[in-house]
Amino acid sequence: WPIFERSCPDGLRRYFYKYISIITGYFNPYIDISFSDVSEVWFKSSDAYLTVETYLSNKAPKSAKRLKAELGKDSSKVVLSLDVNQRVMDEFRGVKIWWTSNKDVNTSRFSGYPNETTMSYMLTFHKRYRDLIVESYLEHVMKEGKEIGVRNRQRKLYTNCPNDKLPWYMNRSLWSSIFFEHPANFERIGLDPKRKQEIVDDLLTFSNSKNYYEKIGKPWKRGYLLYGPPGTGKSTMIAAIANLLNYDVYDLELTAVKDNTELRKLMIETTAKSIIVIEDVDCSLDLTGQRKKKTKKSSDDDDENEIPMKGAKEEEKSNKVTLSGLLNVIDGLWSACGGERLIIFTTNYMEKLDPALIRKGRMDKHIELSYCSFEAFKVLAKNYLDLENHPLFDTIQRLIGETKIIPADVAENLMPKSSSDDADKCLSKLIQALEQAKEEAAKKKDEEEKLKEEEATKKKNAGELKGLNVKEVAQKKENDEVKVKEEDQAAKWKDEDVKEEEEDQAAKGKDEDVKVE
Numbered sequence: 209w210p211i212f213e214r215s216c217p218d219g220l221r222r223y224f225y226k227y228i229s230i231i232t233g234y235f236n237p238y239i240d241i242s243f244s245d246v247s248e249v250w251f252k253s254s255d256a257y258l259t260v261e262t263y264l265s266n267k268a269p270k271s272a273k274r275l276k277a278e279l280g281k282d283s284s285k286v287v288l289s290l291d292v293n294q295r296v297m298d299e300f301r302g303v304k305i306w307w308t309s310n311k312d313v314n315t316s317r318f319s320g321y322p323n324e325t326t327m328s329y330m331l332t333f334h335k336r337y338r339d340l341i342v343e344s345y346l347e348h349v350m351k352e353g354k355e356i357g358v359r360n361r362q363r364k365l366y367t368n369c370p371n372d373k374l375p376w377y378m379n380r381s382l383w384s385s386i387f388f389e390h391p392a393n394f395e396r397i398g399l400d401p402k403r404k405q406e407i408v409d410d411l412l413t414f415s416n417s418k419n420y421y422e423k424i425g426k427p428w429k430r431g432y433l434l435y436g437p438p439g440t441g442k443s444t445m446i447a448a449i450a451n452l453l454n455y456d457v458y459d460l461e462l463t464a465v466k467d468n469t470e471l472r473k474l475m476i477e478t479t480a481k482s483i484i485v486i487e488d489v490d491c492s493l494d495l496t497g498q499r500k501k502k503t504k505k506s507s508d509d510d511d512e513n514e515i516p517m518k519g520a521k522e523e524e525k526s527n528k529v530t531l532s533g534l535l536n537v538i539d540g541l542w543s544a545c546g547g548e549r550l551i552i553f554t555t556n557y558m559e560k561l562d563p564a565l566i567r568k569g570r571m572d573k574h575i576e577l578s579y580c581s582f583e584a585f586k587v588l589a590k591n592y593l594d595l596e597n598h599p600l601f602d603t604i605q606r607l608i609g610e611t612k613i614i615p616a617d618v619a620e621n622l623m624p625k626s627s628s629d630d631a632d633k634c635l636s637k638l639i640q641a642l643e644q645a646k647e648e649a650a651k652k653k654d655e656e657e658k659l660k661e662e663e664a665t666k667k668k669n670a671g672e673l674k675g676l677n678v679k680e681v682a683q684k685k686e687n688d689e690v691k692v693k694e695e696d697q698a699a700k701w702k703d704e705d706v707k708e709e710e711e712d713q714a715a716k717g718k719d720e721d722v723k724v725e
């Protein structure tokens with residue numbers, strides 16, 4: 209063979225190889241399909257190759273003799289795959305299939321990289337099963353490979369702040385990401401267990417309803433609106449949802465989006481099995497039509513308290529995400545891209561939101577997270593202090609019924625601050641906080657009542673003045689004037705009387721003097 213290789217001219221050798229493979233192919237009953245890692249995108253392995261690799265990572269450890277161990281892409285787990293020139297058998301509907309991993313050395317003089325290696329997986333099966341393999345088995349491999357990949361991946365938290373430092377030839381995304389490692393879960397959320405179960409059921413039903421959504425002709429997505437006062441667990445619940453469903457989180461900062469087109473691009477770049485979050489949607493943008501009109505008309509008198517920020521005008525100019533842009537992205541044609549996505553809005557003031565934004569179909573489920581109930585407290589006590597019952601629980605139940613306290617405050621009081629803090633101490637601290645909250649609430653109520661009373665009396669006085677008719681006022685004025693005149697006259701007369709008396713007295717004195725003389 210070496211003599212043949214050396215002595216045979218190049219062209220003749222190529223012909224020989226070509227016809228040899230045709231002749232052997234004629235007698236060989238097996239068919240090969242190759243999945244190479246070379247892709248059209250520079251520096252990126254082909255998706256089909258990676259999916260096959262993930263699929264085989266589940267099969268190979270069971271039967272192959274030589275395996276390769278690597279840290280999986282975006283994963284902290286060790287992934288085992290077939291080593292070079294190893295073969296593994298798979299079975300599909302009773303048919304045997306073989307996978308072999310190959311390493312090819314590309315010796316082409318024109319490739320630019322001498323001895324460049326390419327990896328590939330070769331799928332071998334009998335030609336009798338061609339239809340089954342091409343039509344069903346390959347689909348099964350791709351589907352299962354992707355599912356395993358999603359299961360094994362390290363989930364990510366994305367934000368819409370692009371990484372400009374990447375060189376131009378790398379794939380620059382509008383999102384940048386870090387690994388998502390929030391430890392929240394539903395067991396630890398302080399909420400009435402019944403409501404919690406209802407939310408969990410809703411979420412699990414959604415994630416298992418691919419076929420149902422297809423059947424009813426709706427994009428596979430669901431909107432959640434979480435509303436309530438600050439510190440009631442809205443952000444925590446988003447993290448718990450992501451952990452429950454194994455989804456990525458896209459935290460969309462609307463104020464950083466330039467316009468509707470960029471918003472659409474951002475949506476297109478999101479993947480399936482993800483949650484798109486817009487926190488504090490009421491203050492993200494001036495989204496309601498009415499509010500826009502109002503600011504235009506009465507910008508001088510209404511916004512007196514607002515201190516204009518530096519560069520706010522420029523920002524206003526460049527920031528053109530509109531309500532309709534957002535509505536379209538959530539529930540328009542664009543919303544169907546990706547599939548299996550949750551869109552979650554959070555707000556402290558639900559009444560400020562435009563009804564179109566929160567109607568069913570856009571925000572399908574509205575979840576109110578409110579002040580801490582006794583049931584919620586029990587969950588927190590179990591979580592923070594490992595307590596299911598305690599003599600102080602009765603007092604706490606009474607106080608929680610009488611006053612409002614947010615779960616964040618309860619959690620803070622229940623958390624031991626030093627090694628000497630035990631359950632008794634933490635619960636006493638909570639009782640103190642509850643009593644203080646109660647006092648403050650009572651004080652506030654008193655003040656409010658006082659203010660109300662003052663306002664009421666002010667209004668009453670104003671009403672009384674208004675109630676007197678003009679005639680009465682004029683009559684009163686006339687009477688007052690007459691009275692003043694009379695008084696003046698009386699004073700005048702009095703003065704004159706006094707004067708006359710004085711003059712008489714003087715004359716009398718004079719007469720007496722004359723008489724004496």
Ligand SMILES: Nc1ncnc2c1ncn2[C@@H]1O[C@H](COP(=O)(O)OP(=O)(O)OP(=O)(O)O)[C@@H](O)[C@H]1O
Pocket residue numbers: 396397398399436437438439440441442443444445555556588615616617619
């Ligand atoms: N229901 C709850 N169960 C358990 N912990 C809670 C709950 N509510 C709040 N907390 C705790 O309080 C802190 C604040 O909660 P979180 O950030 O989820 O509140 P939020 O509702 O998102 O507030 P904001 O409206 O200000 O964003 C968290 O550290 C969390 O651990």
Ligand SMILES: [Mg+2]
Pocket residue numbers: 442443444487554
């Ligand atoms: Mg929050």
